[in-house]
Amino acid sequence: MYSSRLYDVRVLLAAPDAPALWDYSIWQRLVPSLTPLLSSERGRTSLRMLQTDMRQSGSPNQAYVRFGPIGWNEKAHRKWTHGSPDTGVESGHWDFYSFSAWSPGPGKCADCPPDGFMAVVNETGSERGLKREDCQFAYSVLVAIACDVPSAELKMEQAFTSLSTEIPSVLKAQTRRVWSPLAPCTRTGEQFHSLTDMDAFGAPFVTGPTQKSPPSTNMLVGEWRAVL
Numbered sequence: 001m002y003s004s005r006l007y008d009v010r011v012l013l014a015a016p017d018a019p020a021l022w023d024y025s026i027w028q029r030l031v032p033s034l035t036p037l038l039s040s041e042r043g044r045t046s047l048r049m050l051q052t053d054m055r056q057s058g059s060p061n062q063a064y065v066r067f068g069p070i071g072w073n074e075k076a077h078r079k080w081t082h083g084s085p086d087t088g089v090e091s092g093h094w095d096f097y098s099f100s101a102w103s104p105g106p107g108k109c110a111d112c113p114p115d116g117f118m119a120v121v122n123e124t125g126s127e128r129g130l131k132r133e134d135c136q137f138a139y140s141v142l143v144a145i146a147c148d149v150p151s152a153e154l155k156m157e158q159a160f161t162s163l164s165t166e167i168p169s170v171l172k173a174q175t176r177r178v179w180s181p182l183a184p185c186t187r188t189g190e191q192f193h194s195l196t197d198m199d200a201f202g203a204p205f206v207t208g209p210t211q212k213s214p215p216s217t218n219m220l221v222g223e224w225r226a227v228l
Contacts, residue, residue, distance in 0.1 A: 001112045002180045008152060009144040009175050010160045010227065011203045013137035017170040021120055021141065022096045024084035026166055033162035036147050036155040038072060042113040045072035046105025050097040065094055068189040070100070084216055085136050095125045103213060113179035116155075117144045121202030123211065133169065137170050140203040147176070160227075171215040172227040190220050 019026050038045050047070040056063035061215055064217050078084040082091035082097070098116040102109065119142045124130045132138060145152045164172060204221040217224040 001142070003178060005113055005179050005181060006147045006176055007117075007144040008147055008156050009177060011171070011173045011220065012141040012158065012160070012169045013168060013171040014134050014139045014141065016135050016138050018097070018138050018168045019166075020082065021139065021167060022081055022086075022099070022152070024081040027081045029063055029166055030162055031077060033158045034118070034143075035072070035117045036151075036193050037143060037159040038101050038118060040103040041110075042112075042115065043104030043108040044104040045098055045101060045116075046107070047072070047076070047080070047101050048106075049065065049099045050066050051080070052097065053093055054095050055093050062072065072103075096122050097125070100123065100225070115149050118142065119202045125211045130211065134211075135214055136213070137162070141167070142203050171217070171219075172223040173217050173220060174221075174227050175222055175224045177222060 014021070017163060021030070022028060024036045048067075049067050049070060051065040051067075052063040052217050053065050054063075054146060067080055069079055078086040081094065083086065084091070087094075098119070098121045100120075101118040103115060106114075117171075121137060122139045124135055124138055143156070143163070145156050149155070160172075204217055206221050210219050213219065217226055
């Protein structure tokens with residue numbers, strides 16, 4: 001199943017002045033349309049998170065914000081987003097780097113990859129050393145749903161339309177690919193990124209200075225189609 005399950009995959013590159021998806025006010029509006037894509041009859045949705053506390057010194061490991069298990073419900077959304085009723089003051093010291101959402105969580109995916117998946121990677125901030133005014137895009141958003149999930153096309157369209165409405169973008173693109181191919185594929189000498197790589201790295205960028213080139217599908221590994 002890992003080498004054959006096909007996914008509808010979409011990528012959005014947020015404009016340099018786009019609001020942060022991880023701000024509670026934005027995330028709260030996205031949750032209703034993302035929930036069908038990130039829900040599974042096989043088990044609960046689970047989020048993986050990487051944020052640092054800018055007040056901490058020492059090793060990067062010491063600076064990580066420890067959230068513990070994060071699920072998909074209002075209590076969990078308030079726990080990790082910035083400016084929520086629970087994190088209004090504390091999150092002012094956090095530097096968001098990335099998160100991924102698995103539906104169901106990785107613990108339920110030993111024999112079959114997730115039904116729905118999402119990954120967000122921040123391209124600016126202290127971790128990247130890049131400021132908003134110097135970037136071509138502020139962050140990447142990748143969403144994927146297995147094509148054999150009931151109403152997969154509708155769930156994806158609802159989710160991606162909502163993302164496109166809330167987040168001004170410089171590029172939107174679509175492709176189809178399996179979760180993890182049996183053998184590496186290549187495109188002009190570049191390693192083909194399976195969706196397993198997306199958990200840690202987000203959108204599959206071609207190796208090189210992506211922030212120095214005008215955003216286009218040529219930045220992405222594999223065959224992508226621009227979405228209007």
